[in-house]
Amino acid sequence: MTEVQLAGSGGWVNAELDDEQVIKSKLVPNIDKHFLSSLEKLETKKMLRHFCKQCDSEFEGPTKIQIEEQPNEEVADGLTLIERGQYTCHKCDSVIGEYRVFQKKD
Ligand SMILES: [Zn+2]
Numbered sequence: 001m002t003e004v005q006l007a008g009s010g011g012w013v014n015a016e017l018d019d020e021q022v023i024k025s026k027l028v029p030n031i032d033k034h035f036l037s038s039l040e041k042l043e044t045k046k047m048l049r050h051f052c053k054q055c056d057s058e059f060e061g062p063t064k065i066q067i068e069e070q071p072n073e074e075v076a077d078g079l080t081l082i083e084r085g086q087y088t089c090h091k092c093d094s095v096i097g098e099y100r101v102f103q104k105k106d
Contacts, residue, residue, distance in 0.1 A: 003048060008036040008097020013063060013087060014049040015042050036087065036097030041065070052089035052096060063087040063096055078105040 001016040006025055013036060017025065025034040036042075047062035067085040075081045083101040088094065 004034050006034045006036040006039070006097070008087065008095075010094055011051040011053045011089070011096040012036075013042070013047050013051075013096060016046045016048065036099065039099065040101045041083065041085070041099045042087075050087070050089070050096060052092060052094060054092050054094040055089060057091075059090065061090070064090050064093070066093075066095075068098075075102075079103075080105070 025038045044062035050063045051058045070083045080103045087096045
């Protein structure tokens with residue numbers, strides 16, 4: 001497990017990621033920047049700290065998770081969007097980043 005800072009539109013989250021997630025969270029392989037939106041929903045116990053731009057503060061522990069929709073809708077051939085939601089600040093509820101969970105058909 002590696003602690004990685006993941007950028008979102010409204011702040012960042014520090015989370016423990018496995019090697020596969022570290023690679024997946026980079027949009028551009030050679031640039032050392034990681035993004036929340038590149039990963040599927042993070043487990044709250046893996047989130048160590050978060051920063052909220054709205055509060056301009058860093059907090060210990062995980063964000064809150066706000067489920068936006070669970071459409072269960074096929075978005076591409078064999079790929080179904082299961083859930084879409086946001087990581088939100090536990091203090092002011094503003095959005096720190098977002099996630100999407102997909103399911104692939106075998
Ligand atoms: Zn906040």
